[in-house]
Amino acid sequence: MTPIPRLQKWDSTLDLLRDPYRFISRNCQNEQSDLFEARLLLQKTYCMRGQEAAQVFYDPDLFSRKGAAPKAVMKTLFGEGGVQSLDEDAHRHRKQMFLSIMTTEQIEQLRVLTERQLTAAVPHWKDMSEVPLYEEFQRVLTMAVCEWAGVPLADSEVRLRTKQLTSLFNDAAKIGMGHIRARLARRQTNAWITDLIQQIRDKQVSLPEHSPALKIAWHRNLKNELLEPQVAAVELLNLLRPVVAISVYMTLIAHALHFHPGYREKLKSGSDECETAFVQEVRRYYPFFPFTAAIVQTYFEWNGYEFPRGKRVLLDLYGTNHDSRIWKEPDLFQPDRFLQREPTPYDFIPQGGGEYAANHRCPGEWITVSLMKLTSRFLTQAIRYKVRDQKLEIDFSQMPALPRDQFVVSSVQAIGSVTASLSRSQRVRI
Numbered sequence: 001m002t003p004i005p006r007l008q009k010w011d012s013t014l015d016l017l018r019d020p021y022r023f024i025s026r027n028c029q030n031e032q033s034d035l036f037e038a039r040l041l042l043q044k045t046y047c048m049r050g051q052e053a054a055q056v057f058y059d060p061d062l063f064s065r066k067g068a069a070p071k072a073v074m075k076t077l078f079g080e081g082g083v084q085s086l087d088e089d090a091h092r093h094r095k096q097m098f099l100s101i102m103t104t105e106q107i108e109q110l111r112v113l114t115e116r117q118l119t120a121a122v123p124h125w126k127d128m129s130e131v132p133l134y135e136e137f138q139r140v141l142t143m144a145v146c147e148w149a150g151v152p153l154a155d156s157e158v159r160l161r162t163k164q165l166t167s168l169f170n171d172a173a174k175i176g177m178g179h180i181r182a183r184l185a186r187r188q189t190n191a192w193i194t195d196l197i198q199q200i201r202d203k204q205v206s207l208p209e210h211s212p213a214l215k216i217a218w219h220r221n222l223k224n225e226l227l228e229p230q231v232a233a234v235e236l237l238n239l240l241r242p243v244v245a246i247s248v249y250m251t252l253i254a255h256a257l258h259f260h261p262g263y264r265e266k267l268k269s270g271s272d273e274c275e276t277a278f279v280q281e282v283r284r285y286y287p288f289f290p291f292t293a294a295i296v297q298t299y300f301e302w303n304g305y306e307f308p309r310g311k312r313v314l315l316d317l318y319g320t321n322h323d324s325r326i327w328k329e330p331d332l333f334q335p336d337r338f339l340q341r342e343p344t345p346y347d348f349i350p351q352g353g354g355e356y357a358a359n360h361r362c363p364g365e366w367i368t369v370s371l372m373k374l375t376s377r378f379l380t381q382a383i384r385y386k387v388r389d390q391k392l393e394i395d396f397s398q399m400p401a402l403p404r405d406q407f408v409v410s411s412v413q414a415i416g417s418v419t420a421s422l423s424r425s426q427r428v429r430i
Protein backbone atom coordinates (compact mmCIF):
# COMPACT_ATOMS: atom_id res chain seq x y z
CA MET A 1 0.00 0.00 0.00
CA THR A 2 1.19 3.57 -0.68
CA PRO A 3 1.54 5.65 2.50
CA ILE A 4 -0.81 8.65 2.53
CA PRO A 5 1.00 12.00 2.89
CA ARG A 6 0.28 13.47 6.34
CA LEU A 7 0.46 17.14 7.32
CA GLN A 8 3.07 17.74 10.01
CA LYS A 9 0.87 20.02 12.14
CA TRP A 10 -0.86 18.38 15.08
CA ASP A 11 -4.16 20.03 14.09
CA SER A 12 -4.80 22.11 10.94
CA THR A 13 -8.29 23.46 11.72
CA LEU A 14 -7.07 27.06 12.03
CA ASP A 15 -5.25 26.87 8.70
CA LEU A 16 -8.42 25.55 7.10
CA LEU A 17 -10.53 28.34 8.60
CA ARG A 18 -8.02 30.98 7.50
CA ASP A 19 -8.21 29.94 3.85
CA PRO A 20 -11.08 27.44 3.49
CA TYR A 21 -11.22 27.51 -0.30
CA ARG A 22 -7.54 26.90 -0.97
CA PHE A 23 -6.49 24.79 2.02
CA ILE A 24 -6.90 21.43 0.27
CA SER A 25 -5.44 22.35 -3.12
CA ARG A 26 -2.48 24.19 -1.55
CA ASN A 27 -1.59 21.13 0.52
CA CYS A 28 -2.17 18.78 -2.43
CA GLN A 29 0.30 20.95 -4.34
CA ASN A 30 2.83 20.85 -1.49
CA GLU A 31 2.48 17.10 -1.04
CA GLN A 32 2.39 16.42 -4.82
CA SER A 33 -0.64 14.24 -4.21
CA ASP A 34 -4.43 14.41 -4.78
CA LEU A 35 -4.89 12.99 -1.29
CA PHE A 36 -3.43 13.80 2.12
CA GLU A 37 -4.35 13.35 5.75
CA ALA A 38 -4.75 16.21 8.22
CA ARG A 39 -6.16 16.48 11.71
CA LEU A 40 -9.23 18.72 11.48
CA LEU A 41 -11.51 19.47 14.42
CA LEU A 42 -9.29 16.98 16.32
CA GLN A 43 -10.18 14.18 13.91
CA LYS A 44 -7.86 12.57 11.37
CA THR A 45 -9.41 13.43 8.01
CA TYR A 46 -8.54 12.61 4.42
CA CYS A 47 -8.68 15.55 2.01
CA MET A 48 -8.87 14.92 -1.72
CA ARG A 49 -9.33 16.85 -4.94
CA GLY A 50 -9.72 16.37 -8.69
CA GLN A 51 -11.94 14.57 -11.14
CA GLU A 52 -10.83 11.03 -10.21
CA ALA A 53 -11.27 11.80 -6.53
CA ALA A 54 -14.80 13.11 -7.22
CA GLN A 55 -15.63 9.92 -9.09
CA VAL A 56 -14.75 7.73 -6.11
CA PHE A 57 -16.25 10.16 -3.56
CA TYR A 58 -19.61 9.99 -5.34
CA ASP A 59 -19.79 6.18 -5.27
CA PRO A 60 -22.74 5.75 -2.86
CA ASP A 61 -21.62 2.21 -1.98
CA LEU A 62 -18.36 3.51 -0.51
CA PHE A 63 -19.42 6.58 1.44
CA SER A 64 -22.08 7.54 3.94
CA ARG A 65 -23.26 11.03 4.93
CA LYS A 66 -24.61 10.14 8.38
CA GLY A 67 -22.47 11.98 10.93
CA ALA A 68 -20.24 13.49 8.22
CA ALA A 69 -21.15 17.14 8.81
CA PRO A 70 -19.98 18.68 12.11
CA LYS A 71 -22.64 19.42 14.74
CA ALA A 72 -22.15 23.16 14.21
CA VAL A 73 -23.21 22.78 10.57
CA MET A 74 -26.25 20.64 11.47
CA LYS A 75 -27.37 23.23 14.05
CA THR A 76 -27.17 26.09 11.56
CA LEU A 77 -26.83 25.56 7.81
CA PHE A 78 -28.41 22.12 7.29
CA GLY A 79 -30.79 21.61 10.20
CA GLU A 80 -31.27 18.17 11.74
CA GLY A 81 -32.98 15.19 10.09
CA GLY A 82 -32.81 16.55 6.53
CA VAL A 83 -31.84 14.88 3.26
CA GLN A 84 -28.16 15.84 3.64
CA SER A 85 -27.54 13.23 6.34
CA LEU A 86 -29.54 10.35 4.85
CA ASP A 87 -28.08 7.32 3.07
CA GLU A 88 -29.18 4.62 0.65
CA ASP A 89 -32.94 4.03 0.16
CA ALA A 90 -34.00 6.62 2.72
CA HIS A 91 -31.89 9.20 0.89
CA ARG A 92 -33.09 8.22 -2.56
CA HIS A 93 -36.73 8.40 -1.44
CA ARG A 94 -36.37 11.83 0.21
CA LYS A 95 -34.27 13.13 -2.68
CA GLN A 96 -37.00 12.16 -5.10
CA MET A 97 -39.31 14.53 -3.24
CA PHE A 98 -36.92 17.41 -4.02
CA LEU A 99 -36.36 16.34 -7.61
CA SER A 100 -40.11 16.08 -8.21
CA ILE A 101 -40.40 19.76 -7.29
CA MET A 102 -37.81 20.76 -9.91
CA THR A 103 -40.07 20.63 -12.95
CA THR A 104 -39.63 23.04 -15.87
CA GLU A 105 -42.91 24.74 -14.87
CA GLN A 106 -41.87 25.22 -11.24
CA ILE A 107 -38.44 26.56 -12.21
CA GLU A 108 -40.05 28.95 -14.68
CA GLN A 109 -42.57 30.05 -12.04
CA LEU A 110 -39.79 30.94 -9.61
CA ARG A 111 -37.98 32.85 -12.35
CA VAL A 112 -41.12 34.84 -13.13
CA LEU A 113 -41.70 35.68 -9.46
CA THR A 114 -38.06 36.71 -9.01
CA GLU A 115 -38.20 38.84 -12.13
CA ARG A 116 -41.31 40.52 -10.76
CA GLN A 117 -39.63 41.30 -7.45
CA LEU A 118 -36.50 42.62 -9.15
CA THR A 119 -38.63 44.85 -11.37
CA ALA A 120 -40.58 46.11 -8.36
CA ALA A 121 -37.33 46.94 -6.57
CA VAL A 122 -36.03 49.31 -9.26
CA PRO A 123 -38.11 52.42 -8.37
CA HIS A 124 -37.05 51.96 -4.75
CA TRP A 125 -33.37 51.65 -5.77
CA LYS A 126 -33.67 54.82 -7.85
CA ASP A 127 -34.49 56.71 -4.65
CA MET A 128 -31.61 55.26 -2.67
CA SER A 129 -28.25 57.06 -2.66
CA GLU A 130 -26.51 53.70 -2.25
CA VAL A 131 -27.90 50.28 -3.06
CA PRO A 132 -26.19 47.37 -1.24
CA LEU A 133 -26.86 44.75 -3.90
CA TYR A 134 -26.21 41.69 -1.75
CA GLU A 135 -28.80 42.75 0.85
CA GLU A 136 -31.30 43.83 -1.76
CA PHE A 137 -31.00 40.51 -3.61
CA GLN A 138 -31.61 38.66 -0.32
CA ARG A 139 -34.88 40.58 0.16
CA VAL A 140 -35.99 40.06 -3.44
CA LEU A 141 -35.31 36.32 -3.23
CA THR A 142 -37.00 35.89 0.15
CA MET A 143 -40.21 37.39 -1.21
CA ALA A 144 -40.02 35.40 -4.44
CA VAL A 145 -39.23 32.02 -2.87
CA CYS A 146 -41.84 32.33 -0.11
CA GLU A 147 -44.54 33.05 -2.67
CA TRP A 148 -43.28 30.22 -4.90
CA ALA A 149 -43.03 27.67 -2.11
CA GLY A 150 -46.41 28.53 -0.57
CA VAL A 151 -45.07 30.16 2.58
CA PRO A 152 -47.31 33.07 3.61
CA LEU A 153 -45.23 36.21 4.22
CA ALA A 154 -46.80 39.49 5.35
CA ASP A 155 -45.09 42.72 4.23
CA SER A 156 -44.29 43.45 7.88
CA GLU A 157 -42.39 40.16 8.14
CA VAL A 158 -40.17 40.51 5.08
CA ARG A 159 -37.25 42.18 6.85
CA LEU A 160 -37.13 39.73 9.76
CA ARG A 161 -37.48 36.57 7.64
CA THR A 162 -34.91 37.81 5.13
CA LYS A 163 -32.47 38.36 7.99
CA GLN A 164 -33.13 34.95 9.49
CA LEU A 165 -32.94 32.98 6.22
CA THR A 166 -29.74 34.82 5.28
CA SER A 167 -28.15 34.18 8.65
CA LEU A 168 -28.52 30.41 8.13
CA PHE A 169 -25.95 30.44 5.30
CA ASN A 170 -24.15 33.73 5.87
CA ASP A 171 -23.25 33.25 9.54
CA ALA A 172 -23.04 29.46 9.84
CA ALA A 173 -19.27 29.31 9.29
CA LYS A 174 -18.51 32.35 11.46
CA ILE A 175 -17.08 32.01 14.91
CA GLY A 176 -18.30 33.82 18.04
CA MET A 177 -21.36 36.06 17.78
CA GLY A 178 -21.90 35.32 14.08
CA HIS A 179 -22.27 31.62 14.77
CA ILE A 180 -24.61 32.27 17.68
CA ARG A 181 -26.75 34.40 15.32
CA ALA A 182 -26.94 31.45 12.89
CA ARG A 183 -28.00 29.05 15.68
CA LEU A 184 -30.69 31.44 16.79
CA ALA A 185 -31.86 31.89 13.19
CA ARG A 186 -32.08 28.09 12.84
CA ARG A 187 -34.27 27.85 15.95
CA GLN A 188 -36.49 30.73 14.81
CA THR A 189 -36.92 29.53 11.23
CA ASN A 190 -37.54 25.94 12.35
CA ALA A 191 -40.29 27.19 14.69
CA TRP A 192 -41.81 29.41 11.98
CA ILE A 193 -41.93 26.65 9.36
CA THR A 194 -42.89 23.83 11.77
CA ASP A 195 -45.90 25.94 12.65
CA LEU A 196 -46.78 26.26 8.96
CA ILE A 197 -46.47 22.49 8.44
CA GLN A 198 -48.92 21.95 11.33
CA GLN A 199 -51.33 24.51 9.89
CA ILE A 200 -51.20 22.81 6.49
CA ARG A 201 -51.89 19.41 8.04
CA ASP A 202 -54.70 20.88 10.16
CA LYS A 203 -56.17 22.46 6.99
CA GLN A 204 -55.88 25.92 8.52
CA VAL A 205 -54.22 27.34 5.40
CA SER A 206 -55.06 26.62 1.84
CA LEU A 207 -52.29 26.71 -0.73
CA PRO A 208 -52.22 26.21 -4.50
CA GLU A 209 -52.25 22.53 -5.43
CA HIS A 210 -48.64 22.30 -6.62
CA SER A 211 -47.03 24.31 -3.82
CA PRO A 212 -43.72 22.84 -2.66
CA ALA A 213 -44.88 23.46 0.94
CA LEU A 214 -47.88 21.16 0.38
CA LYS A 215 -45.74 18.49 -1.22
CA ILE A 216 -43.32 18.48 1.71
CA ALA A 217 -46.03 18.67 4.39
CA TRP A 218 -47.74 15.58 2.95
CA HIS A 219 -44.62 13.66 1.94
CA ARG A 220 -44.49 10.14 3.39
CA ASN A 221 -41.33 8.22 4.25
CA LEU A 222 -40.57 4.61 3.26
CA LYS A 223 -42.72 3.39 6.15
CA ASN A 224 -45.60 5.42 4.68
CA GLU A 225 -45.52 7.84 7.62
CA LEU A 226 -45.65 11.63 7.41
CA LEU A 227 -42.34 13.26 8.30
CA GLU A 228 -41.96 14.61 11.82
CA PRO A 229 -43.18 18.25 11.54
CA GLN A 230 -39.69 19.49 12.53
CA VAL A 231 -38.09 17.38 9.80
CA ALA A 232 -40.61 18.57 7.21
CA ALA A 233 -39.72 22.13 8.29
CA VAL A 234 -36.01 21.42 7.79
CA GLU A 235 -36.78 20.18 4.27
CA LEU A 236 -38.94 23.18 3.39
CA LEU A 237 -36.13 25.37 4.68
CA ASN A 238 -33.86 23.32 2.39
CA LEU A 239 -35.71 25.12 -0.42
CA LEU A 240 -36.07 28.60 1.11
CA ARG A 241 -32.52 29.03 2.46
CA PRO A 242 -30.55 28.06 -0.65
CA VAL A 243 -32.74 30.12 -2.95
CA VAL A 244 -31.98 33.16 -0.78
CA ALA A 245 -28.31 32.11 -0.95
CA ILE A 246 -28.41 32.66 -4.72
CA SER A 247 -28.01 36.33 -3.67
CA VAL A 248 -24.30 35.44 -3.32
CA TYR A 249 -24.03 34.40 -6.97
CA MET A 250 -26.16 37.39 -8.04
CA THR A 251 -23.69 39.72 -6.31
CA LEU A 252 -20.78 37.87 -7.89
CA ILE A 253 -22.39 38.34 -11.32
CA ALA A 254 -22.33 42.11 -10.69
CA HIS A 255 -18.68 41.72 -9.69
CA ALA A 256 -17.82 39.75 -12.84
CA LEU A 257 -19.59 42.27 -15.09
CA HIS A 258 -17.68 45.10 -13.42
CA PHE A 259 -14.29 43.51 -14.03
CA HIS A 260 -15.12 42.05 -17.46
CA PRO A 261 -17.21 44.77 -19.11
CA GLY A 262 -16.73 43.14 -22.53
CA TYR A 263 -19.29 40.54 -21.44
CA ARG A 264 -21.95 43.22 -20.99
CA GLU A 265 -22.02 43.69 -24.75
CA LYS A 266 -21.91 39.95 -25.44
CA LEU A 267 -24.76 39.31 -23.00
CA LYS A 268 -26.84 42.05 -24.60
CA SER A 269 -26.85 39.97 -27.78
CA GLY A 270 -29.17 37.69 -25.80
CA SER A 271 -27.64 34.44 -27.05
CA ASP A 272 -28.50 31.54 -24.77
CA GLU A 273 -25.07 29.92 -25.32
CA CYS A 274 -23.28 33.08 -24.29
CA GLU A 275 -25.50 33.56 -21.23
CA THR A 276 -25.05 29.94 -20.14
CA ALA A 277 -21.28 30.11 -20.59
CA PHE A 278 -21.09 33.31 -18.55
CA VAL A 279 -23.15 31.91 -15.70
CA GLN A 280 -21.24 28.61 -15.66
CA GLU A 281 -17.94 30.47 -15.47
CA VAL A 282 -19.24 32.50 -12.51
CA ARG A 283 -20.08 29.20 -10.79
CA ARG A 284 -16.66 27.73 -11.62
CA TYR A 285 -14.44 30.74 -11.01
CA TYR A 286 -15.87 32.23 -7.82
CA PRO A 287 -15.75 30.47 -4.45
CA PHE A 288 -19.02 29.47 -2.75
CA PHE A 289 -18.97 25.99 -1.12
CA PRO A 290 -15.33 25.06 -0.47
CA PHE A 291 -15.73 21.30 0.06
CA THR A 292 -18.16 18.61 1.09
CA ALA A 293 -17.77 15.78 3.62
CA ALA A 294 -18.56 12.05 3.83
CA ILE A 295 -17.57 9.02 5.94
CA VAL A 296 -16.06 5.84 4.49
CA GLN A 297 -18.78 3.20 4.74
CA THR A 298 -16.84 0.12 3.61
CA TYR A 299 -13.08 -0.39 3.48
CA PHE A 300 -11.72 0.16 -0.02
CA GLU A 301 -8.51 0.91 -1.85
CA TRP A 302 -8.05 3.68 -4.37
CA ASN A 303 -4.86 4.33 -6.36
CA GLY A 304 -2.97 2.16 -3.88
CA TYR A 305 -4.26 4.07 -0.83
CA GLU A 306 -6.30 2.44 1.94
CA PHE A 307 -9.60 4.01 3.00
CA PRO A 308 -10.55 2.49 6.37
CA ARG A 309 -14.21 2.32 7.40
CA GLY A 310 -15.25 5.33 9.51
CA LYS A 311 -12.63 7.73 8.09
CA ARG A 312 -13.93 11.24 7.38
CA VAL A 313 -13.13 12.47 3.87
CA LEU A 314 -13.40 15.98 2.42
CA LEU A 315 -13.77 16.49 -1.33
CA ASP A 316 -12.42 19.81 -2.57
CA LEU A 317 -15.15 21.43 -4.70
CA TYR A 318 -13.46 24.78 -5.26
CA GLY A 319 -10.05 23.17 -5.91
CA THR A 320 -11.52 20.72 -8.45
CA ASN A 321 -13.11 23.66 -10.28
CA HIS A 322 -9.64 25.24 -10.35
CA ASP A 323 -7.63 22.13 -11.21
CA SER A 324 -5.25 23.02 -14.05
CA ARG A 325 -5.43 19.44 -15.38
CA ILE A 326 -9.11 20.05 -16.11
CA TRP A 327 -9.24 23.81 -16.69
CA LYS A 328 -6.67 25.70 -18.78
CA GLU A 329 -5.52 28.80 -16.87
CA PRO A 330 -8.05 28.11 -14.12
CA ASP A 331 -7.49 31.40 -12.33
CA LEU A 332 -8.60 33.46 -15.31
CA PHE A 333 -12.27 34.33 -15.79
CA GLN A 334 -12.99 33.00 -19.28
CA PRO A 335 -16.65 32.13 -19.96
CA ASP A 336 -15.82 31.04 -23.51
CA ARG A 337 -14.24 27.87 -22.11
CA PHE A 338 -17.80 26.60 -21.64
CA LEU A 339 -18.59 27.10 -25.32
CA GLN A 340 -16.13 24.39 -26.22
CA ARG A 341 -16.92 21.72 -23.68
CA GLU A 342 -19.74 19.99 -21.86
CA PRO A 343 -18.99 19.59 -18.16
CA THR A 344 -19.07 16.04 -16.75
CA PRO A 345 -20.62 15.16 -13.37
CA TYR A 346 -17.11 14.99 -11.85
CA ASP A 347 -15.05 17.82 -13.35
CA PHE A 348 -17.37 20.79 -12.70
CA ILE A 349 -18.75 20.53 -9.19
CA PRO A 350 -19.67 23.90 -7.65
CA GLN A 351 -22.85 22.33 -6.24
CA GLY A 352 -21.53 18.81 -5.79
CA GLY A 353 -21.18 16.05 -8.41
CA GLY A 354 -22.35 12.60 -9.45
CA GLU A 355 -25.96 11.75 -10.19
CA TYR A 356 -28.85 13.75 -8.74
CA ALA A 357 -30.99 10.86 -7.53
CA ALA A 358 -28.33 8.51 -6.15
CA ASN A 359 -25.86 11.09 -4.81
CA HIS A 360 -26.04 14.20 -2.71
CA ARG A 361 -25.60 16.47 -5.72
CA CYS A 362 -27.56 19.69 -5.31
CA PRO A 363 -31.13 19.42 -6.68
CA GLY A 364 -31.25 23.23 -6.89
CA GLU A 365 -28.79 23.57 -9.78
CA TRP A 366 -31.47 24.23 -12.40
CA ILE A 367 -33.02 26.95 -10.24
CA THR A 368 -29.59 28.44 -9.54
CA VAL A 369 -28.67 28.61 -13.23
CA SER A 370 -32.08 29.98 -14.18
CA LEU A 371 -31.95 32.80 -11.60
CA MET A 372 -28.34 33.58 -12.46
CA LYS A 373 -29.25 33.96 -16.13
CA LEU A 374 -32.12 36.22 -15.11
CA THR A 375 -29.69 38.32 -13.07
CA SER A 376 -27.18 38.71 -15.87
CA ARG A 377 -29.96 39.91 -18.15
CA PHE A 378 -31.36 42.19 -15.50
CA LEU A 379 -28.01 43.84 -14.76
CA THR A 380 -27.10 44.30 -18.42
CA GLN A 381 -30.43 45.05 -20.05
CA ALA A 382 -32.89 46.27 -17.46
CA ILE A 383 -30.93 48.74 -15.33
CA ARG A 384 -27.92 51.02 -15.49
CA TYR A 385 -25.94 51.88 -12.33
CA LYS A 386 -22.69 53.34 -11.10
CA VAL A 387 -20.12 51.47 -9.03
CA ARG A 388 -18.37 53.78 -6.60
CA ASP A 389 -14.88 53.33 -5.26
CA GLN A 390 -14.96 50.46 -2.74
CA LYS A 391 -13.08 47.34 -1.74
CA LEU A 392 -14.04 44.82 -4.38
CA GLU A 393 -11.44 42.10 -3.87
CA ILE A 394 -12.97 38.77 -2.88
CA ASP A 395 -12.45 37.94 0.80
CA PHE A 396 -11.34 34.32 0.65
CA SER A 397 -11.28 33.98 4.43
CA GLN A 398 -15.08 34.21 4.65
CA MET A 399 -17.70 31.59 3.77
CA PRO A 400 -19.45 32.58 1.60
CA ALA A 401 -16.64 34.64 0.05
CA LEU A 402 -17.84 38.02 -1.22
CA PRO A 403 -16.33 41.33 -2.30
CA ARG A 404 -15.06 43.02 0.90
CA ASP A 405 -17.60 45.88 0.61
CA GLN A 406 -20.26 43.50 -0.76
CA PHE A 407 -20.81 45.54 -3.95
CA VAL A 408 -22.69 48.78 -3.47
CA VAL A 409 -24.12 50.58 -6.51
CA SER A 410 -25.71 54.01 -6.98
CA SER A 411 -27.58 56.14 -9.55
CA VAL A 412 -29.75 53.21 -10.58
CA GLN A 413 -31.86 53.87 -13.66
CA ALA A 414 -34.31 51.65 -15.48
CA ILE A 415 -33.34 51.37 -19.14
CA GLY A 416 -35.74 50.25 -21.83
CA SER A 417 -38.53 48.03 -20.79
CA VAL A 418 -37.50 45.93 -17.84
CA THR A 419 -40.14 43.30 -18.29
CA ALA A 420 -39.73 43.04 -22.06
CA SER A 421 -36.05 42.33 -21.77
CA LEU A 422 -36.52 39.79 -19.03
CA SER A 423 -39.47 37.83 -20.26
CA ARG A 424 -37.85 36.29 -23.32
CA SER A 425 -37.98 32.54 -22.95
CA GLN A 426 -34.91 31.11 -21.29
CA ARG A 427 -33.88 27.54 -21.57
CA VAL A 428 -32.43 26.05 -18.42
CA ARG A 429 -29.39 23.97 -19.21
CA ILE A 430 -26.64 22.83 -16.91
Ligand code: HEM
Binds near residue numbers: 085362363365367
Ligand atom coordinates in the same frame (compact mmCIF):
# COMPACT_ATOMS: atom_id res chain seq x y z
C1 HEM B 1 -26.98 29.13 -4.12
C2 HEM B 1 -26.34 28.28 -4.86
C3 HEM B 1 -26.16 26.89 -4.39
C4 HEM B 1 -24.99 26.28 -4.07
C5 HEM B 1 -23.59 26.87 -4.16
C6 HEM B 1 -25.32 24.94 -3.62
C7 HEM B 1 -24.39 24.00 -3.25
C8 HEM B 1 -24.70 22.74 -2.81
C9 HEM B 1 -23.74 21.74 -2.43
C10 HEM B 1 -22.23 21.90 -2.49
C11 HEM B 1 -24.43 20.65 -2.02
C12 HEM B 1 -23.85 19.37 -1.42
C13 HEM B 1 -23.29 18.44 -2.46
C14 HEM B 1 -22.64 17.25 -1.81
O1 HEM B 1 -22.51 17.19 -0.58
O2 HEM B 1 -22.24 16.33 -2.52
C15 HEM B 1 -25.84 20.95 -2.11
C16 HEM B 1 -26.85 20.11 -1.73
C17 HEM B 1 -28.17 20.48 -1.67
N1 HEM B 1 -28.72 21.63 -2.19
FE1 HEM B 1 -27.73 23.15 -3.05
N2 HEM B 1 -26.67 24.78 -3.66
C18 HEM B 1 -27.23 25.93 -4.14
C19 HEM B 1 -28.56 26.16 -4.41
C20 HEM B 1 -29.58 25.31 -4.06
C21 HEM B 1 -30.98 25.54 -4.31
C22 HEM B 1 -31.51 26.73 -5.10
C23 HEM B 1 -31.66 24.53 -3.72
C24 HEM B 1 -33.14 24.27 -3.67
C25 HEM B 1 -34.05 25.10 -4.12
C26 HEM B 1 -30.71 23.65 -3.10
C27 HEM B 1 -31.01 22.53 -2.35
C28 HEM B 1 -30.08 21.60 -1.94
C29 HEM B 1 -30.41 20.38 -1.23
C30 HEM B 1 -31.79 19.96 -0.76
C31 HEM B 1 -29.21 19.68 -1.07
C32 HEM B 1 -29.02 18.31 -0.40
C33 HEM B 1 -29.05 17.22 -1.46
C34 HEM B 1 -28.77 15.83 -0.93
O3 HEM B 1 -28.29 15.71 0.19
O4 HEM B 1 -29.06 14.86 -1.65
N3 HEM B 1 -29.46 24.16 -3.33
N4 HEM B 1 -25.98 22.24 -2.62
